[in-house]
Amino acid sequence: MLLKWLNFFGNLTETSHMSTSGEGNGGAAPAENQPQQEEVKVITLKIQLPSSISPQNQTVDVNSSLSENLGDIKQSLTIIPACQHLTSYDIVFKGIKLTEIFDDAADLESILSQLELPIETLDILNLSLKEKPYNLSGVYEHILKFREVIGLHFLDRTASDLGVAGGLSKFNDVELTEVKQNENSKESTPEEGVNDEKEPEVELSDEEKANIIRVSDQFISGETTSISNHGKFSSVINDLKIPIKSLSISQWSPVPPAQKTKGDLLYLTLQTLEGEIIHITCHLSGFFVNRSSTARFNPIIKINEKGSFHKDFILYNLVSSISPLFAKTIAENELMLGQSTKYPETYLLPTNTQLSYPWLANPEISIVQPDSSRAQLPAISFGVDGSDFVKDWNDDFQAIKELPKDTINQRILRERLINKSLFEFKKVATETAIEIIKGNLSSLNPNEQYDRQIYLKNGVFYSFSIDATGAFENTGDDEAARYAASKDLAGVRILNHIDADGIHNLVTCIVDYLGERIICQAPVPGIFNSPEPVDEEGAEPADKVAYGLTTDHSSVLANEKFNNALKPIAQALHVKPHSVELESGVKSNGELNTSKDIKGIIGTDDRKQGINMRYLGILAEQCLVKKDARLAEIEESSKANLEKVEAKKADDAKKAEEEKAKSPETRQKEAEEKAKNEAEEAKDENKEKEQTSLEH
Incomplete structure (x- = not known):
């Protein structure tokens, strides 16, 4: 190339x-030569949540080692259900915003050292999360997180897949059960020596035996069903219910210059399951319902006749307060995913590997659902100016x-x-x-x-x-x-x-x-x-x-x-x-x-x-x-052996031809002579044996 x-x-x-x-390790070292594993010091991070996700200022505990960095702590927070909607925040220690002073690669030990805290005696570190004002990039990130939380990312993956039924399998249909182990069986240790006693057999119930016989009979019988049945895979994703009808960037975007000075970042259009169309303003302070309509632009906050309005720092909370069916559908989806399979890895989307696609798949698996915002995903995913889409791959790698x-x-x-x-x-x-x-x-x-x-x-x-x-x-x-x-x-x-x-x-x-x-x-x-220009004309x-x-x-x-x-x-x-x-x-x-x-x-x-x-x-x-001398000697020896083998083959072939050319009378005469000679040789051999016996 x-x-x-x-x-x-x-x-x-x-x-x-x-x-x-x-785009192997050798044998293991003896145990006495291996260095002893150092004890890892664990520090409990008590993190106070912001009021936007916990009105009671709830505190969560995160165990962390000194070698973990700030990025690992952020990743741990995304796993906590209470923090999964929070995308724009600062980690604060006594008024010091750690996320502004340190980058994500800074480990906890270096952070504590610069804060002049006693690392040896420190077991608990009190931190807090504070809401960070949004910018346009932060709004895009929050929208992507919102789509992921409500399950739209499953449909996004299916719509952009290179094939049908990527990653699907019949794993859930196998109905695997836990391997039974005898309670009295014990693993032998080197000190105990080899256990020659026969382990007791695991007892199976009649139902379990019947299932084993049924499955084995299916394999042994060789009976095949319709080829289309082999393309049927269990897909939990098809049973998901979308909690909204659509969420897209509004036709009133981008934000006019006058509204940018007031903190507006983006405008969204939401259609709820109740059929209501809501216009939302993405502001540096959060999200709120505005007074705009399809034909009229009015981005200020909407206040009804009772004086109430809808505004929240988290988009998920805002939509929940607007649409009762939104939270209900989310709860039904969580219940369905929990009851449909006990193996979440069969439906969770991978983030660092490409899934395989079967050669045979039922077209009913690929269910297309409407989503007006799907076509806008490139604009949301690739940064404010699209620069995230163009990368210097070689330099990054x-x-x-x-x-x-x-x-x-x-x-x-x-x-x-x-x-x-x-x-x-x-x-x-x-x-x-x-x-x-x-x-x-x-x-x-x-x-x-x-x-x-x-x-x-x-x-x-x-x-x-x-x-x-x-x-x-x-x-x-x-x-x-x-x-x-x-x-x-x-x-x-x-x-x-x-x-x-x-x-x-x-x-x-x-x-x-x-x-x-x-x-x-x-x-x-x-x-x-x-290349640099050359002085001589015609030079390479x-x-x-x-x-x-x-x-x-x-x-x-x-x-x-x-x-x-x-x-x-x-x-x-x-x-x-x-x-x-x-x-x-x-x-x-x-x-x-x-x-x-x-x-x-x-x-x-x-x-x-x-x-x-x-x-x-x-x-x-x-x-x-x-060639060196030894290699030449080996080649000469191999060549000589090969010549001997070829000569023997030629001699045997010649004898076979001569034997074939003889007349039947000659063959019979030679056979009689050969039998006579063999009889005389046997007679002489018997005499020698008798003589040897007499001597003994």
Whole structure:
């Protein structure tokens, strides 16, 4: 893939093809050699809730260790039911807003140190939550949280899915029961030795035995039902009731300049289950019902003839006060989810993995429900100006990989962020690749052949997995290029598994759709920058390759920086440092730790990027191995043994042909002679045995 970038943006003469990239512990040490686990100090955080969610200023307890950071504490608060609606708040300690002074990565130990609190003797820390004025970004976040709480995010996922029945299974239909264990059975310990006594059998009831027989008979009988029945999956989501008819951004948005000065941020339109249409103002102080209608704009708060009005810091509380059916439906949904299955993981939405889609699915599973705000989700989800949708994926991923990993908490945080980043990248790359194959996007080189066109969208580079440069001309053309893409992805997985410091790989995803294979990669920083102008007319632009075989195959570079970074990888793969000589006579200027075809590029961010990872730990197609004396001896011995085997086969075949050519009389005569000789040999053998017996 890199070669295509270089040729397209570096004004080279040929169109090149992008290379592709994707993405054990030993035996346990003896117990006496293992360091003792240090005792983790736990501090109880007593957090006083704000009046918007707890009029009685209720206090909740959160247990936290010194290594947990402020982001972990916020995550713990989202699990508490009383705090699940709160999105804009400050964590305060004695009037000090910790969320303003410290970022989410600050651990509790450093916070306590800067607050000059006695860490050794501190067991309880009193904190409080204070409402934080909303901004437009905070309003968007609160709306997304509201949709999640009331269950609309289930429908959002279904509507935007790439397939039907993603993640559904028959797990709930299996009716699994707890494994029965005998109460008298005990696990043997090393001190007790091996228990030779036979464990008593677990007793099953007649009903349990009948169920086992029924299930086994279904498998043994081989009877099959209609194929459509195999596509039926139990889906709890289809039984959900939506507590509102619609919630969308009002036609009166965006907010006029005059109203912005008064604190208005956004206008919403809510249609309740009772059929009433409510216009809501999102204000920096919260949410309230305004006097607007479909034809008339009046954003001030609505006060009825009794002098009452509807205003709240939490949108959920505001809607609950307006619509009695809203809270009733929410309660029914919670009851239904609790009674329908005891396995919440069968319906909860994953946030860091892609679900699998069955090849056979019943179309009745995919139930489409109306939601006028669904089309507005991109505007709500991708930030105020849409900048959240455009990311520097490569920089984000490499920055996460450079996070410290000395302690277990640091490793968990790092792996969690890596998993989340790769999931988001795969999701964006997959959706865009499908649009490319459908022809909905414009390429950077529209005059080229369809499968040679390249695309750049949302910080991701896309190309078809074909042999665009002729690199696989002698090894399979386009089929070899398609195969090499998957091998490249496997090489990057190895690189990620080794997790060596100092060397980076491109974030990569391969999408197969409708018979096409699209390679999606986050480009190297600075790869699109034009090379420095040259003084001589007609001179070639500078090559960006700093390690390995250059683009024009004129030299093989052995960069010391790359060699040092690749040394742990070479050791893990048992690759010795070696020099390289091409068929053209070009020699490397030093020893390499990998194949010459693995190219190294130093981006504008000073990170060392490796590409062409399909050659990681394997030999190139034309690689020649230098034979040593022992290897030559083994080959000669193997060759001699092979010649002996072949000679014996030829001799046996010759004898078989001679035997076949003999007449029946000759065969009979030879058989009689052979039998006579065998009889004489047996007679002599018996005489020898008799003589031996007499001697004894």
